[in-house]
Amino acid sequence: MSPERFAKIKAVLNRRQPDLTVITDNVHKSRNLSAIVRTCDAVGIPHVHSADPDDGYGTYHGTAKGSHSWVKVHLYEGVDKPIKKLQAEGFKVYAATFTDRVVDYRQLDYTQPCAILMGAEKFGVSDTAAELADEHIMIPMMGMVESYNVSVAAAIILAEAQRQRAEAGLYDESRMDPEEYETTLFEWAQPKIAQFCKERNLDYPLLTEEGDIENPSEWYQSVKVIRDEAREKREAVKAALASDGLDQTAE
Numbered sequence: 001m002s003p004e005r006f007a008k009i010k011a012v013l014n015r016r017q018p019d020l021t022v023i024t025d026n027v028h029k030s031r032n033l034s035a036i037v038r039t040c041d042a043v044g045i046p047h048v049h050s051a052d053p054d055d056g057y058g059t060y061h062g063t064a065k066g067s068h069s070w071v072k073v074h075l076y077e078g079v080d081k082p083i084k085k086l087q088a089e090g091f092k093v094y095a096a097t098f099t100d101r102v103v104d105y106r107q108l109d110y111t112q113p114c115a116i117l118m119g120a121e122k123f124g125v126s127d128t129a130a131e132l133a134d135e136h137i138m139i140p141m142m143g144m145v146e147s148y149n150v151s152v153a154a155a156i157i158l159a160e161a162q163r164q165r166a167e168a169g170l171y172d173e174s175r176m177d178p179e180e181y182e183t184t185l186f187e188w189a190q191p192k193i194a195q196f197c198k199e200r201n202l203d204y205p206l207l208t209e210e211g212d213i214e215n216p217s218e219w220y221q222s223v224k225v226i227r228d229e230a231r232e233k234r235e236a237v238k239a240a241l242a243s244d245g246l247d248q249t250a251e
Helices: 003-014 030-043 080-088 127-132 150-167 178-189 191-199 216-243
Strands: 020-025 047-051 072-076 092-096 102-104 114-119 135-138
Touching: 003 178, 020 030, 020 080, 020 150, 030 047, 030 150, 047 080, 072 080, 080 092, 080 114, 080 127, 092 127, 092 150, 114 150, 178 191
Parallel strands: 020 047, 020 114, 047 072, 092 114, 092 135, 102 135
Antiparallel strands: none
């Protein structure tokens, strides 16, 4: 970990907007989902909520260019779940859809906690989602086509959200929960060690000011002790089973 890389990671985290997010309502094309995730990373959004994507969520790497590593995508069965969850946390949900109560997307306040709800490629926002949303928004169209591609529309709306938030100074200092900040900082700075710890239910070690493991030899030794103890327990269980006449392998 170079000092420059670690400084960039911290600078990006310091600009994350925990009270701005996107909900996708059955947006199923991986290329579109990945493009939305990439835009969210560019705007500083840490979480995306994807409801009922066909065949689950998959990123199209040529479009995402690794941005899915920096944005957490949460999957739901039913678009009502993320909408209600976020509303309970104080978010306003702005649905991009054409109804009799729609307003120009630039008229709304994006500096308050809000979620931009984008609908499926062919059918748009579902009736369920539209009814639950707090506001309906649209992007004025000047040509023959009736709508933008869903990922393009998301980018246009999020650019306005970024503009408003920048003017309000919301990118000037860290706004993330301190615990989430430290956890994310470690996972971005030391992804391989973070994965190792997750697989073994280990606490993350401390980082130095340069983003390296603090007292690495001491930490690796403590991990070795834990692994040795786990192996001894497995062997003890295996021996006990063997003494009972059971031919099994303890995991």
